[in-house]
Structure formats: C-alpha cells, structure tokens
Amino acid sequence: MKSKDNASETLAKGLKILDLFGVSDAGYTLNQIAGRVGINKTSVYRYVNTYCELGYLQRDERTRLYKLGVRSLALGHAMLENSEIVRLVKPLVDEAHERHNVHVDVGIVSGDAIYLIYRRESKYTTAFRSFSYASDLYYLATGKAAMAYMEPEELRQLVERLELHPKTDKTITDKQELLEELRRVTELGYSYNNEESVPGLIAIGAPLYSLRTNKVIGGVSFDSATDTHTMKEFERLYSTYLVELAKKISAVVSL
Template sequence: MTAAKNSDGTVGKALDLLDKVAAIGHPVRFSELLADSEHPKATLYRLLQTLTSQGMLSYDPDRQLYSLGVRLVKLAHAAWRQSSLAPIARPFLDELSNKLGETVHLAQLDHGQVLYLDKRNPAKPLMMFSDAGKIGPGYCTGVGKAMLAFLEDSTREQCIKQQAYHRYTAHTLTSAEALRTELDEIRIQGIAFDREEHEPNIICIAAPILSGSDRVLGGLSITTSMQRYTLLTLEELKPDLLETARKIGEQADLWQFPELQA
C-alpha cells in the first residue's frame, strides 16, 4: 500500500473495499474478498460490518453474500445528476443517435481512463464492451484519446503514464511514445479515431467536449462497425459530431459544470 493510501486511513480502506465489490460484478462471499485482501481477517470483517450498517453494502445472511447497498445507489444517482455531464447531454445524445442511426457514447476521464457516462444505441445495436458505468482504457479508445489530447500538457503527461498499453488487437497502441504522437495529431485535427484498437471490427470517431475556456469536460463518440463504415467514410460524420460536442459544452457552461480531475 502506498503512503498516500495509508494517509486515507479507515475511510480509504472502506472505499477501496467498495471498489473491489463493485469490480467483481456479482454478490461476493467473505472468503472471496479475503483471498484478495491486503487486510487481516478481523480488519476486513470490521470494514464489511461498517459498510453494511451504513447501507453502503447489503448482506444476504441466507446465501452469505455481500453486494452493493441501496444507499450507495442513491449516492451514485445524486452524483450522476450533480457532477456528471449525462443529464445535460441527454437530449443532444438522443438527437445525434436518432439522426445517424449509430451508437453514441458520452464519457469523462477518471485517472486517465474512460468512464462511460451514457450510451445511445440504434435500432440494431452492436455488441461491444462499453456501457454506462464501465471503465475503459484511455489509450486505445477514440473517446479516451480525444479527451487526453486536449488536456493541459502536465496533466496529459501524467495520464499517459497511467496507461497500461496492453495489446487488445493488432491495431492497439502499445507505447507512450506512439500515444504522444497520435495525441499531437488529434490536437491538430480536432477528432480522434478508434481503428479497431480496443475491439475487433469496432471503429469510432470521437471529439472532446470543451468548456468556453477550453477545459476538457468530457468526450463524445460515434461508434460503428467495419461492415457499416470505413475509417474514410466515418470522417463524414465529423460535422455532426463536432456540432453536438459544441452544444453540450455550451450547455455545460450555462450550468457552471464543475472542472473534474483527469
């Protein structure tokens, strides 16, 4: 454990535990959490008891399973309304997806990674990784690269160092140097592409959502497949993409949308 995490004390330990339960994706037994825990058995049990009593976790005594609690769900919805672009962007996402008949993603950065906030599917949706609430890589998704490219230099460099550079496909960028080069190009062009970098057959065009002072508020992407578009024809969607990103940014400024940490 790092010094920074140590300084967070019990609150930091409890939040880390909530993250683990959420990441598992299904109700989990104490023994499963203990097997992957850096805490002694008694400490882990005490943290679970505290989180359960506070409604952040729910415990099923019959099946002996822990899951995310109702209070956490309420907090998540409040955060979604107050600190997320999603409520502001909703009508613009609907309009763009209905016009183009393609999947539209809204995202923000979370420690250099992509947090998907909202998603609009066409009548015939594609099977893909992204869904609202999921975390995806920044370095090999169009929306991630679009946001990274427009960060301030020091913040962008920090985010570049946070990437895993795992090779998902033959097209994935696998080094910081390659990512820096592409981010420079994106900054000039104003748009980013996912060239089957995260999932085979899936391509997208993406743009940052910027405030009036050019702060990165989030990112917007139009995602499709190689059966529907080529990378060349996908660029035809650039005007609609940029116009929608501009409208969301303007609306966010009106609502004094808070600056988020990358």
C-alpha cells in the first residue's frame, strides 16, 4: 500500500471536484457538487470560486450551473496533443476509420469512469456526443467492453459502487441484468450499445489491454447511426475488424 504521508488532502479534494466535471457536459449546482464529492457546501464554494477566478470553471449566471472553463479545456487539449499514447493510437485508428468509414472512439479507464483519448468521427455520427470528456462505464460500448474483462473482484466492487441512471429508455439500470450482459460480452469477444446512451446511436466495443500488466485498461468502439445500420447488421459487418483493431492498439499501449 502506498504511503499517504506526502500527499495533500486539500489538493486531493480539489481535484476530486474538478474530476466530476469530466463526466457530464450539463454542469452542476453547488449543492449537486457537494453531494457528489462528499465535501461540505462551504468548502466546495471556496474551491469552485477559486477555480472560476483562475478560469478552470465557469458559472452560468442564468442557470447557476458550474461547467468546465476555458483553461481546463485548453489544458486537456494540450495534454492530448502531446500525449505519447495518443501518438501511438492515432495512426491505427485513422487507418481503421479510412478503411471502414466508421466512427471510432478510444477510451482509457480511470477510477469508475472511462476517458476519451482519441476520436475519429464519420459523417453519419457527427450529430452525436455520447462519449464526452469522460463517461460512466455501464452505458457505453467501450466501458462495457472494459468492465467485462476486469478481474472478478474488481468488477464486483465496481458494480456495487455504480448508480445506474438511465440515459435513454434502453439503458440497463438493473445490476444483475448488467452482469448478465457482461458475461455475454466475454462469450462474443465484444460489447454492444443498442441506443443505451443516445437515441439513434449504436456501437460495438472491444477491450484494450496493457501487455505490461496483462490487465484491461480501456476500450475501443465503432459507432453508427440507426438509420445507417441495424444493430445485428453492424455487428456482422464490423465486429471482426473491431477486435483486430483492439489487439493492434493493445500491442502499442504500455500503461
């Protein structure tokens, strides 16, 4: 176990607040932030006020919602532009996108969320934003692919922590049903998202592994609009290519 003697508890609380904003584009009120991160409202106010002054957050005066500020967005963009993992993943994803004309997302798991690190859109999916800065794992093809191949105890603890809120009327909100679907994912070798995150958007996902640790670290997905492909057709046409791409990405990633 790592020692916490040299860690800053104050900084950790502040970063926990910032981390919350990666998971939703909608924004949060002060009360919502305090409730979600488990920090009292007075302390949360000091944190978010400081972040607003520095440009990491911004407050909508009409809705009173706090959202990511320009400085956070610029920092995130700079990190991705200079990231070694993005440099390695990019040519593989670009090749798959050009060859199959599909939307491709690559995400890395951290904590209980999956973080988008690289995307190539197709002309059929430009209107969709199902996977933003970071998203919960259970309603995305990338997230479910990663969950299905986690160590059993790691998965059990994750599912216990999850709050399964519906994104659409097709989102899985029952934990036992989710576990059953994850079992089917391991049989197929890929996951699927049948309009569970956004109406009109389907996806299939495959797990990414670190060959250094032999553990799942994320997922890659192909996405399509429902007016372009049915779910079954999309699986039949692209699942083999997706699994091959996942293996190629895993071979160059060393997290």
